[in-house]
Each structure stands twice: as C-alpha cells, then as structure tokens.
Amino acid sequence: MPKRIVIVGGGAGGTISANLLARNLYRELVRGEVVINMITNTPEHIYQPGFLYIVFDKIRPNEIIRQQKDLLDPHINLFIDPAKKIDRENNVVITESGKEYPYDYLIVATGSKTVPEEIPGLKEGGHMFYTLEDAKKLRDALREFKGGRVVITVGVPHKCPVAPLEITFMLYDYFKEKNMLDNVELFYTYPINRLHALEPVSNWAVPQFEKRGIKYEVMFNMETIDPEKKIIYSMEGTELNYDLLIAVPPHSGAKVIEESGMGDKGWVPTDKRTLHAEGYDNIYVIGDTTNLPISKAGSTAHFEADVVAERLSIELLEGKSSVEYDGKVVCFVETGFDEATYVWFNYDTPPNPTPPSRMLHWMKLGYNRLYWLSARGIL
Ligand SMILES: Cc1cc2nc3c(=O)[nH]c(=O)nc-3n(C[C@H](O)[C@H](O)[C@H](O)COP(=O)(O)OP(=O)(O)OC[C@H]3O[C@@H](n4cnc5c(N)ncnc54)[C@H](O)[C@@H]3O)c2cc1C
The missing domain is CATH 3.50.50.60 (FAD/NAD(P)-binding domain)
Structure with missing residues (x-):
C-alpha cells in the first residue's frame, strides 16, 4: 500500500x-x-x-x-x-x-478570501484590488477619475500587509504622471494606532507619506459605507467623505x-x-x-x-x-512606479526597511516573472 x-x-x-x-x-x-x-x-x-x-x-x-x-x-x-x-x-x-x-x-x-460583504455598502460604494475582477474594475475607474479625495482604507485581517502602502505610493506616482496631483487628495486610513502593523515599517512610512503630502488617520476601522453620500463611517465614530474609495476588505479562510x-x-x-x-x-x-x-x-x-x-x-x-x-518573511515593497524597498524578518528579528531604490523595484519586477519558477519548486 x-x-x-x-x-x-x-x-x-x-x-x-x-x-x-x-x-x-x-x-x-x-x-x-x-x-x-x-x-x-x-x-x-x-x-x-x-x-x-x-x-x-x-x-x-x-x-x-x-x-x-x-x-x-x-x-x-x-x-x-x-x-x-x-x-x-x-x-x-x-x-x-x-x-x-x-x-x-x-x-x-x-x-484566504476577501469578505467585503462584512462591511455594509462596501461592494456598492467602494473599489478593491484583491481579486482580478476587482483590480480590473479599479483600473477602469481610475481611467475615468477626474479628481477629488481618494481614500485608501484597510480591513482586518488581510493578506499582504504591505499592499495598502504599495497602492498608496503607486497612486501618488500615477496622479503625478497624469499631472493631477493639484487636483487629488490622497487619504490613507489604518485600523491600529500607526500606519502599519509592523512598527519599524510604520516608522519608515511616516516620512514617506509626509514627503508626498499623503494625509492619514489611524485607529480607523471601517464599519459601513454610504454609497449615495460617498461617506465611510468608522467603528471609532469618525467619518470621511470620498470621491474614490479603495478598500482592502477583511478576509476569512x-x-x-x-x-x-x-x-x-x-x-x-x-x-x-x-x-x-x-x-x-x-x-x-x-x-x-x-x-x-x-x-x-x-x-x-x-x-x-x-x-x-x-x-x-x-x-x-x-x-x-x-x-x-x-517565521521568515521577505517582501519587496513598491514605493511608487520606479522605486521599492525591501523587508525581511522572522519570529526573532524585526524588519528593517532599506532606503527605496530603483534596483529593488527591478528586483520586485524580476521576481514577478520568476514566480513561475518558484511555483515549480525550482527557485
Ligand atoms: C494585491 C495583492 C498583492 C500581494 N502582494 C504580495 C507580495 O508582494 N508578496 C507576497 O509575498 N505576497 C503577496 N500577496 C499575498 C499572496 O498572494 C498570498 O499570501 C499567497 O498567495 C498565499 O498562498 P496560499 O497558498 O496560502 O493561498 P493561495 O495562493 O490563495 O491558494 C489557495 C488555494 O486554495 C484553493 N482553495 C480554496 N478553497 C478550496 C477548497 N475548498 N478546495 C480546494 N481548493 C481550495 C484556492 O483556489 C487556491 O488555489 C499579495 C496578494 C494580493 C491580493
């Protein structure tokens, strides 16, 4: 047998x-x-x-x-x-x-899978990018977007904890390329009292946000969304109006x-x-x-x-x-369209993000291609 x-x-x-x-x-x-x-x-x-x-x-x-x-x-x-x-x-x-x-x-x-239905109004009023269909819809919405406040909000738990930061930095470069920065306000929210779950990553991200004029509110857990009024309400009792809402929805297994x-x-x-x-x-x-x-x-x-x-x-x-x-984890983190940083950590060693560079960005793009070798167990 x-x-x-x-x-x-x-x-x-x-x-x-x-x-x-x-x-x-x-x-x-x-x-x-x-x-x-x-x-x-x-x-x-x-x-x-x-x-x-x-x-x-x-x-x-x-x-x-x-x-x-x-x-x-x-x-x-x-x-x-x-x-x-x-x-x-x-x-x-x-x-x-x-x-x-x-x-x-x-x-x-x-x-894991996204469960946007846990947040009333999210499917109707918000955009997401954690499935192929959602990413395509957001791409199409960005093509039509004429300006205003873009809110990036994050549910828990969720996979790829650095993706909310990455999309925020990439949105900044996207609007910069389109000469729309005067007409767009980027507003990031995060559910705990800092910008990222890992404290060293949060400490690294603060000056990156300030350099770009990206606003943020921490301790913001999305509770409901009113798609008509375009308002997102938090469990903490605050609210934010938006013109374009980009959410990382909560996940379940x-x-x-x-x-x-x-x-x-x-x-x-x-x-x-x-x-x-x-x-x-x-x-x-x-x-x-x-x-x-x-x-x-x-x-x-x-x-x-x-x-x-x-x-x-x-x-x-x-x-x-x-x-x-x-407990080893390694991540290349896009900080825009042509630079990235890199973190690795394990159960005993905290992450220590390196200064963003073009080389790290190209390494991330390279790994995107090499993934198919990883999947085959070759890399
Ligand atoms: C936008 C985005 C950006 C990301 N960026 C990064 C990154 O830069 N770096 C990084 O390391 N990670 C990143 N990730 C996360 C990464 O993709 C996931 O963490 C990884 O795929 C998890 O691997 P897994 O095998 O646990 O789950 P998955 O790769 O999701 O595989 C689960 C599999 O189980 C199957 N399945 C589910 N239910 C059943 C069932 N009942 N019966 C049979 N099969 C079932 C599914 O179809 C799927 O094939 C990102 C994810 C997203 C969405």
Missing part, C-alpha cells in the same frame, strides 16, 4: 510544496511507494501580487495566469474538485462531487476549514515551528490559512512549503525530522 499525501489547495503554498515533494520523493513516486494527490477548486493558477500592476495598466491579465496542470510535476495527480469536508478522525478528504481521498499525510493550503471544525473563520490553529495542525501530527498547514501571528504573504507560504516538504520527505524516508519554520 503506497503512502498517500493529499494536498488541498493549489495556490502558492500548495503548488510549491507539491513540486518539492515530487522532487524529493521521485524514486518512491516512480516505484509506486508514494502517491501525491492535489485537490483544488480551479484549473487556473493566478499570481495575486500582479493585481497591483493590473490596476495601473502595467501588466496584462494573461501574464499572471497559468494552467495549474502545467505548473505541476507530472507525477502529481491533480483533481479540480473543491474539498467539502476534511474528516480528521478517518483521514479522508471529501469533495463537492462526493469523491473520497484517503490520506496518510495531509497538507492544508486553502489560503476557506469555508471547508470552518465546516470541518478545523478553525474559526477558516484559520487553522498551527504549531509555529513544526507547522502541524494542532493535535494532528499527520496534518501540516501552509500559508494564509494558518492562524500564525505573521504576515499572510506568498513568501510566507513559500518558506513554509520548503519546511513542510523537507519535514515530510525526511519523515517518509528516514523517520523523524527536526526541520522547523523560523
């Missing part, structure tokens, strides 16, 4: 871990001693950081989409059939079509997680070092869907996938593994 590895979710974390496992376990796969089954809910794989560039017409949608089957090692079995229930007591994943996928080891990588009783709002309680689902040594959790107190980011998913693939391969080939995740 082969050892069965099931991976649920074919995004960044699921795809990288699957390909790394296929490489580490090549002989065992060929001999039929190990089987890797990936269950995901869409045939397309979308590179989400590309949405920022879609907004500003700097990338075409087809550049950020690949067929999932083309990204996977041929030894991995791909099933496009959303997982409906994960039965941890019987070690089986049941899909929407009613099929059952028993596992010896399970990797959960179902990511996948429905299957909550419906399987694996975690509130779809976030799975996860061991911060081993990445085991708490209480289950044969279940690993990767990426946005963990409940870990670190950035929900593609780089997080990537570094976690490295650890899980390594641990699982060693467990299968040699017994117990001592490889652990140290």
Whole structure:
C-alpha cells in the first residue's frame, strides 16, 4: 500500500510544496511507494501580487495566469474538485462531487478570501484590488477619475500587509504622471494606532507619506459605507467623505476549514515551528490559512512549503525530522512606479526597511516573472 499525501489547495503554498515533494520523493513516486494527490477548486493558477500592476495598466491579465496542470510535476495527480469536508478522525478528504481521498499525510493550503460583504455598502460604494475582477474594475475607474479625495482604507485581517502602502505610493506616482496631483487628495486610513502593523515599517512610512503630502488617520476601522453620500463611517465614530474609495476588505479562510471544525473563520490553529495542525501530527498547514501571528504573504507560504516538504520527505524516508519554520518573511515593497524597498524578518528579528531604490523595484519586477519558477519548486 503506497503512502498517500493529499494536498488541498493549489495556490502558492500548495503548488510549491507539491513540486518539492515530487522532487524529493521521485524514486518512491516512480516505484509506486508514494502517491501525491492535489485537490483544488480551479484549473487556473493566478499570481495575486500582479493585481497591483493590473490596476495601473502595467501588466496584462494573461501574464499572471497559468494552467495549474502545467505548473505541476507530472507525477502529481491533480483533481479540480473543491474539498467539502476534511474528516480528521478517518483521514479522508471529501469533495463537492462526493469523491473520497484517503490520506496518510495531509497538507492544508486553502489560503484566504476577501469578505467585503462584512462591511455594509462596501461592494456598492467602494473599489478593491484583491481579486482580478476587482483590480480590473479599479483600473477602469481610475481611467475615468477626474479628481477629488481618494481614500485608501484597510480591513482586518488581510493578506499582504504591505499592499495598502504599495497602492498608496503607486497612486501618488500615477496622479503625478497624469499631472493631477493639484487636483487629488490622497487619504490613507489604518485600523491600529500607526500606519502599519509592523512598527519599524510604520516608522519608515511616516516620512514617506509626509514627503508626498499623503494625509492619514489611524485607529480607523471601517464599519459601513454610504454609497449615495460617498461617506465611510468608522467603528471609532469618525467619518470621511470620498470621491474614490479603495478598500482592502477583511478576509476569512476557506469555508471547508470552518465546516470541518478545523478553525474559526477558516484559520487553522498551527504549531509555529513544526507547522502541524494542532493535535494532528499527520496534518501540516501552509500559508494564509494558518492562524500564525505573521504576515499572510506568498513568501510566507513559500518558506513554509520548503519546511513542510523537507519535514515530510525526511519523515517518509528516514523517520523523524527536526526541520522547523523560523517565521521568515521577505517582501519587496513598491514605493511608487520606479522605486521599492525591501523587508525581511522572522519570529526573532524585526524588519528593517532599506532606503527605496530603483534596483529593488527591478528586483520586485524580476521576481514577478520568476514566480513561475518558484511555483515549480525550482527557485
Ligand atoms: C494585491 C495583492 C498583492 C500581494 N502582494 C504580495 C507580495 O508582494 N508578496 C507576497 O509575498 N505576497 C503577496 N500577496 C499575498 C499572496 O498572494 C498570498 O499570501 C499567497 O498567495 C498565499 O498562498 P496560499 O497558498 O496560502 O493561498 P493561495 O495562493 O490563495 O491558494 C489557495 C488555494 O486554495 C484553493 N482553495 C480554496 N478553497 C478550496 C477548497 N475548498 N478546495 C480546494 N481548493 C481550495 C484556492 O483556489 C487556491 O488555489 C499579495 C496578494 C494580493 C491580493
């Protein structure tokens, strides 16, 4: 009987871990001693950081989409059939079509999704850029925008914590290029008492905002939006009028997680070092869907996938593994159209943003292309 590895979710974390496992376990796969089954809910794989560039017409949608089957090692079995229930007591994943996928080891990588419906009026009155459709709509709205107050507001929790800063800096350069800065007020809001969750990033961002004349209000948690009056109301009792509202909506994890009783709002309680689902040594959790107190980011998913693939391969080939995740996250942060900064941090080391440079911007653009190598487990 082969050892069965099931991976649920074919995004960044699921795809990288699957390909790394296929490489580490090549002989065992060929001999039929190990089987890797990936269950995901869409045939397309979308590179989400590309949405920022879609907004500003700097990338075409087809550049950020690949067929999932083309990204996977041929030894991995791909099933496009959303997982409906994960039965941890019987070690089986049941899909929407009613099929059952028993596992010896399970990797959960179902990511996160936006839930704008949690904020009344947001879908009707605001723009977003966290899905391809939303990014295209915002791009079209910007093309029509004649000037006024642009409010950028942020819900919690959300993935890619630096994206709200990036879009603000890119909007500044966009309006500068269009000679509209005299006619546009950029207004950024953030839900805690500083500009970013990570204090060193916030301290770095303050002079960047001041240099550009970007206004801001902190301790602002969007509660409702009145699309007719174009006003956003905060839970703290303040309100802001806007001409264009750009929101990062709150997120939740996948429905299957909550419906399987694996975690509130779809976030799975996860061991911060081993990445085991708490209480289950044969279940690993990767990426946005963990409940870990670190950035929900593609780089997080990537570094976690490295650890899980390594641990699982060693467990299968040699017994117990001592490889652990140290909380590493790396982000290139656009500070406009032609410069970027860079942060890396882990559980023990805080981030320390470097001065923005053109080289870092080109590195971010370079990685956008190289992502497809990362997904294949090559980079
Ligand atoms: C605008 C934007 C900018 C970003 N910029 C950056 C950046 O610069 N750097 C960075 O590191 N990160 C960035 N990110 C974040 C990054 O894209 C995510 O954190 C990363 O994709 C998370 O990987 P994941 O594998 O956890 O989830 P995902 O990549 O979202 O994959 C989850 C997968 O699970 C599948 N799935 C969901 N439910 C089911 C189900 N029931 N059954 C089967 N499959 C299911 C989904 O279809 C999807 O394929 C950005 C994100 C956005 C939106």
